[in-house]
Amino acid sequence: xxxxxxxxxxxxxxxxxxxxxxxxxxxxxxxxxxxxxxxxxxxxxxxxxxxxxxxxxxxxxxxxxxxxxxxxxxxxxxxxxxxxxxxxxxxxxxxxxxxxxxxxxxxxxxxxxxxxxxxxxxxxxxxxxxxxxxxxxxxxxxxxxxxxxxxxxxxxxxxxxxxxxxxxxxxxxxxxxxxxxxxxxxxxxxxxxxxxxxxxxxxxxxxxxxxxxxxxxxxxxxxxxxxxxxxxxxxxxxxxxxxxxxxxxxxxxxxxxxxxxxxxxxxxxxxxxx
Amino acid sequence: xxxxxxxxxxxxxxxxxxxxxxxxxxxxxxxxxxxxxxxxxxxxxxxxxxxxxxxxxxxxxxxxxxxxxxxxxxxxxxxxxxxxxxxxxxxxxxxxxxxxxxxxxxxxxxxxxxxxxxxxxxxxxxxxxxxxxxxxxxxxxxxxxxxxxxxxxxxxxxxxxxxxxxxxxxxxxxxxxxxxxxxxxxxxxxxxxxxxxxxxxxxxxxxxxxxxxxxxxxxxxxxxxxxxxxxxxxxxxxxxxxxxxxxxxxxxxxxxxxxxxxxxxxxxxxxxxxxxxxxxxxxxx
Ligand SMILES: Nc1ncnc2c1ncn2[C@@H]1O[C@H](COP(=O)(O)OP(=O)(O)OP(=O)(O)O)[C@@H](O)[C@H]1O
Ligand SMILES: [Mg+2]
Numbered sequence: 001x002x003x004x005x006x007x008x009x010x011x012x013x014x015x016x017x018x019x020x021x022x023x024x025x026x027x028x029x030x031x032x033x034x035x036x037x038x039x040x041x042x043x044x045x046x047x048x049x050x051x052x053x054x055x056x057x058x059x060x061x062x063x064x065x066x067x068x069x070x071x072x073x074x075x076x077x078x079x080x081x082x083x084x085x086x087x088x089x090x091x092x093x094x095x096x097x098x099x100x101x102x103x104x105x106x107x108x109x110x111x112x113x114x115x116x117x118x119x120x121x122x123x124x125x126x127x128x129x130x131x132x133x134x135x136x137x138x139x140x141x142x143x144x145x146x147x148x149x150x151x152x153x154x155x156x157x158x159x160x161x162x163x164x165x166x167x168x169x170x171x172x173x174x175x176x177x178x179x180x181x182x183x184x185x186x187x188x189x190x191x192x193x194x195x196x197x198x199x200x201x202x203x204x205x206x207x208x209x210x211x212x213x214x215x216x217x218x219x220x221x222x223x224x225x226x227x228x229x230x231x232x233x234x235x236x237x238x239x240x241x242x243x244x245x246x247x248x249x250x251x252x253x254x255x256x257x258x259x260x261x262x263x264x265x266x267x268x269x270x271x272x273x274x
Numbered sequence: 275x276x277x278x279x280x281x282x283x284x285x286x287x288x289x290x291x292x293x294x295x296x297x298x299x300x301x302x303x304x305x306x307x308x309x310x311x312x313x314x315x316x317x318x319x320x321x322x323x324x325x326x327x328x329x330x331x332x333x334x335x336x337x338x339x340x341x342x343x344x345x346x347x348x349x350x351x352x353x354x355x356x357x358x359x360x361x362x363x364x365x366x367x368x369x370x371x372x373x374x375x376x377x378x379x380x381x382x383x384x385x386x387x388x389x390x391x392x393x394x395x396x397x398x399x400x401x402x403x404x405x406x407x408x409x410x411x412x413x414x415x416x417x418x419x420x421x422x423x424x425x426x427x428x429x430x431x432x433x434x435x436x437x438x439x440x441x442x443x444x445x446x447x448x449x450x451x452x453x454x455x456x457x458x459x460x461x462x463x464x465x466x467x468x469x470x471x472x473x474x475x476x477x478x479x480x481x482x483x484x485x486x487x488x489x490x491x492x493x494x495x496x497x498x499x500x501x502x503x504x505x506x507x508x509x510x511x512x513x514x515x516x517x518x519x520x521x522x523x524x525x526x527x528x529x530x531x532x533x534x535x536x537x538x539x540x541x542x543x544x545x546x547x548x549x550x551x552x553x554x555x556x557x558x559x
Contacts, residue, residue, distance in 0.1 A: 050438055051501070056501050056505060076303065077507075084506075085505045088498075089495075089498055091450050091495070092495045095443070095499070095506075096414075096446065097412075097414045097442065100517070101517055101518055104506055106506035106514060107515075108514045108515055108517055109509065109512065109513075110517045111514055112515060114519060118517075138449075150502075155505065157507070
């Protein structure tokens with residue numbers, strides 16, 4: 001796999017109002033095909049960071065490179081077009097009055113010919129398992145289904161980087177599972193797709209290649225899931241609760257049993273049976 | 275909220291439903307012209323209105339739009355009828371007329387009553403026809419058709435595409451915002467706000483307690499929506515293609531032609547001041 005640099009952010013700083021900073025000196029890099037999770041509490045600046053990456057907010061301070069290029073007035077739109085984002089609220093990103101028209105919305109904006117749109121809408125709907133709902137109106141869909149439509153609308157535009165800004169936080173457990181399943185499938189069929197997932201769910205971070213913790217607009221931690229979740233003291237200071245396997249492993253350690261915590265619970269526990 | 279809104283789209287497979295919305299709008303205009311033409315006399319006007327009524331009832335029947343339910347839900351029209359009648363009776367008739375009776379010293383003419391009656395019948399039929407249109411056409415298809423008609427205006431800088439987008443977004447968000455209203459109403463009711471009883475002033479206060487959160491939540495929705503649209507590359511001034519296309523079939527042309535012929539016939543009757551009653555030697559109002 002090619003490990004091209006997809007995002008290079010250096011000292012990103014942003015304030016909505018003078019004197020207040022929602023984001024302060026945040027730096028990170030993301031390679032192609034990698035999965036980055038950004039953790040943080042409410043108001044820590046996660047969405048601000050996402051909005052800067054997608055060009056919805058201007059760059060105020062710091063440097064940003066997307067796909068190896070510095071976004072300018074001329075090429076900005078063509079760079080951010082390669083980035084898709086799914087937001088938190090399933091209702092507020094459903095633009096059209098039916099599933100197929102909503103998936104087509106981004107393609108319409110690209111002024112694609114109709115035949116091409118029809119094909120891409122079908123493909124994208126299939127990727128998220130919504131191909132049987134093409135004619136349905138948003139009122140007749142569950143939250144998880146609406147979020148999958150939002151995902152399909154973004155995927156139809158064939159992005160190189162997908163950002164999920166708390167895309168599952170408003171869904172019930174069933175809806176969450178549906179969306180995670182669609183994303184897992186996507187990562188298998190599209191290994192070159194890079195993923196940034198913004199969340200305050202530590203369990204989700206277990207599956208990432210890399211985790212960044214934001215706190216009050218600052219980057220508080222940065223590392224692999226294992227590096228992050230082994231630092232119990234620091235997590236406590238940031239009011240983050242470690243994922244279940246890590247809590248289990250430290251509880252077992254006190255009983256003298258050693259397991260290696262990782263994303264897959266069964267694999268973590270397998271030494272107990274040997 | 276009443277799920278049974280007047281003129282709300284009801285899916286059904288009739289040929290009225292399947293008709294191209296652009297053709298439907300053109301047909302609607304043709305039929306309205308026929309309805310509002312001036313005829314030889316009052317009696318002819320009512321005969322022609324009757325003809326329209328028969329045609330509209332047939333349309334309502336074919337499209338499974340309940341004519342009677344529309345009639346019964348137009349209760350508020352009674353008030354308008356009364357106002358119209360009073361207004362027409364108070365307007366002094368310069369052309370004179372046939373005196374019916376006096377109310378006090380105010381002379382009431384048959385013509386005033388007939389004028390009021392005629393405008394009322396026409397309004398009723400116009401509403402009826404519009405209801406058939408909205409009950410058989412998806413709101414978005416209507417927007418689409420309107421956008422098509424506004425297209426020529428786009429060349430002189432009229433923002434027809436933006437207007438169409440605004441209307442379709444508004445239509446898209448009506449159910450969502452109604453859900454908000456219901457949710458907030460329940461929340462306020464659980465805090466003891468009473469929307470249905472009490473003095474006018476308390477009810478107004480209850481209503482304001484509903485308005486503010488609705489306004490705030492709608493603004494928040496619109497901001498997120500703007501972000502979502504922007505992130506998917508929406509540029510109101512940019513060139514866009516459309517996923518949805520309207521197809522004008524030959525049956526649409528036939529149906530439209532029928533309505534145009536109906537209008538043509540009515541225009542002919544109107545300009546020749548044709549009087550059916552005169553044919554039989556009857557003199558009528
Ligand atoms: N449009 C805005 N105008 C002014 N201030 C804003 C705006 N959006 C966010 N902020 C402020 O910027 C800070 C960071 O907000 P941001 O939305 O990035 O946080 P977040 O980590 O995404 O939080 P959440 O988990 O609630 O989504 C917060 O203090 C917030 O109040
Ligand atoms: Mg956020």
